[in-house]
Amino acid sequence: MSSDHSAVEELTPVQLAVVQSVAPHLRHNPYDSYAVLRDAGPFVPGPHDMHLVTRHHEAQTIMQDPRWSHAEEPQLLHGDSDVELPGSFLWMEPPEHTRLRGLVSKAFTARTVSGMRARAEQLVDALLAKMLAAGEVDLLDALAYPLPLTMVCELLGVPADAHEHVRRISTGIARGLDPDLLLSPAELAARTAAVHAFLEFFGDLVEQRRKSPREDLITALVQADDAGARLTRTELLGTLLILVVAGHETTVNLIGNGVLALIRNPEQFERLREFPELCESAVDEVLRYDAPVHLTTRTAHDVITVSGRTFAPGDAVIVLLASANRDARAFPDADKFDIARYARGRKAERHLSFGLGLHYCLGAPLARLEMQVVLRAIADRVAAMTLLDEPSYRPNVVVRGMSELHVRLEEK
Incomplete structure (x- = not known):
């Protein structure tokens, strides 16, 4: 018997669930481990003296309390790594967070995003036509990657012939x-290479826009000078990094997870086809049921008591978003996929997949739009979807998703 096996046998069921919740070979289903952790309590001891926040009430309470900071996440997750991911407003607190988020948020107003619908529909129509003609496809390559990749690259002003280069960088x-x-x-070496490639590519693009402005977001950020709100080069590149990764990789997972849920719950797919107006609520149910992002961190900046537990300044927690979203205390039939859960006229607890408070996801309106367009097109044009084999998953824990999703599509 190996020493590693002996060590695993010595773990308590809760400790084992902590390990299994991040195990690469269990990325297809971390939810069983999350259930064990929720049963153990709202706060479960985790790595480096941090506690895992397992339940919805406590996760929601922490995330909407500004005394809990997100700024320390790079140090909590990456320590003294010799590769420093360029910082962005995601890892800042006011007033810096307010200044930078204010600049970027202008690209994601309801009116701006609404204006992107026609382009999203055009892309989905073309991609789905190719998929239906082929019959059998890897849905990630055929739809889930190209749609959000094209949308975010066009928003930023990335040339079309560089989109695949951006995809490779983003994946790393x-x-x-x-x-x-x-x-x-x-x-770790691949991350180093990806960060260097990102800084080189987008650094060059920023300089090009300084010299030759265009109608794109990079130009707008380069030219930003609202009441002294100009971005430094480091701030600009950090902001672009989070826009590319968060605005692309997470939506890839959202689309893949949503299609997989519909295939595995055919009665819900039939319901969507019969009532396509449920596309909007279906997006929120996908986000709750199988979140694209599974965890985030917070650090206490004051003495804070949550559900009877007191945290001192400097105490850090790992908020298990995907576990909170499956908490039966907040969601009846939490493990059931129900596309009408968030339908108008029905009351449901808010899922945490886009965050809360200061750090609510800036790109949420665009992600919703893209997923709504995908679901509507599938409801209108696809008669049946069949899973050809069990999907494979990337080892990623934070931004969790599949690496392949082979399906057969039949046209109406």
Whole structure:
């Protein structure tokens, strides 16, 4: 018997669930482990003296309380790594967070995003036509990647012939967002290469826009000078990094997870086809049921008591978003996929997949729009979807999703 096996046998069921919740070979289903952790309590001891926040009430309470900071996340997850991911407003607190988020938020107003619907519909129509003609496809390559990749690249002003280069860079960085203790030397090296490639490519693009402005978001950020709100080069590149990764990788997972849920719950697919107006509520149910992002961190900046537990300044927690979203205390039939859960006229607790408070996801309106367009097109044009084999998953813990999803589509 190996020493590693002996060590695993010595773990308590809760300790084992902590390990299994991040195990690469269990990325297809971390939810069983989350259930064990929720049953153990709202706060479960985790790595580096941090506690895992497992339940919805406590997660929601922490995330909407500004005394809990998100700024320390790079240090909590990556420690003294020799590769520093360029910082963005995501890892800042007011007033810096307010200044930078205010600049970027202008690109994601309801009116701006609404204006992107026609382009999203055009892309989905073309991609779905190719998929239906082919019959059998890897849905990630055929739809889930190209749609959000094209949308975010066009928003930023990335040339079309560089989209695939951006995809490769983004994939390496997304894996590197996981805690360093979960990454192999090869994966750490790949993150280093991806960050360097990102800084080189987008650094050049920023300089091009300084010299030759265009109608795109990079130009707008380069030219930003609202009441002294100009971005430094580091702030600008950090902001672009989070827009690319968060605005692309997470939506890839959202689309893939949503299609998989419909295939595995055919009665819900039939319901969507019969009532396509449920597309909007279906997006929120996908976000709750199988979240694209599974965890985030917070650090106490004051003495704070949550559900009877007191945290001192400097205490850190890992908020398990995907576990909170499956908490039966908040969601009846929490493990059931119900596309009408968030339908108008029905009351449901808010899922936490886009965050809360100061750090609510800036790109949420665009992600919703893209997923709504995908679901509506599938409801209108697809008669049946069949899973050809069990999907494979990337080892990613933070930004969790599939690496392949082979399906057969039949046209109406």
